[in-house]
Amino acid sequence: MRVLVSVASRHGATREMGEVVAEELRAAGHDVAEVEPEDVERVDGHDAVVLGSAVYVGRLALGLRDLVDRQGGQLRARPVWLFWSGPIGDPPVPTTVPDDVTAVARAVDARGVAVFPGRLDRQGLDLSERALVALTRAEAGDYRDLDAVRAWAREVCAALRAAGAPA
């Protein structure tokens, strides 16, 4: 199957999760295109799609939301999975699901939605981001569990297989 993996990531943590997902899909025999949301012109050349985004101040990244606005109909017409990264700390907070996630999942009729703890590296932030982060009690660090991302990607592969899709 031709699978599009499109991930919005300002600071790279979520992009690396997308790379793990792409690796697993390739290992399962799929033909995977990794394309930034801003660069996705059409999705009708793909049989299935995995969307990913970090959450910033309670919202999914603009690039991902724009992609869904532009291509909602095409996305709904094929199987789509969505993951987001955001919660920071041990245990990870916040524990709430941003409204955007619910809205995007509904807009694309997502087959599955997953949240993974993220990474917060203060050094990589610009001044306005530092100010925003300072307003929260977020403890900087890398809380990602790439094995959990890999396991989820395998679930996506299994769902594609169960749907009878040729790899």
Ligand SMILES: Cc1cc2nc3c(=O)[nH]c(=O)nc-3n(C[C@H](O)[C@H](O)[C@H](O)COP(=O)(O)O)c2cc1C
């Ligand atoms: C300015 C800013 C605001 C953030 N706001 C949230 C938030 O509201 N909710 C959340 O769960 N994570 C929030 N985060 C955490 C990031 O989404 C998380 O660390 C993510 O893994 C970063 O991904 P990236 O490296 O792909 O940008 C915020 C991070 C930054 C820098």
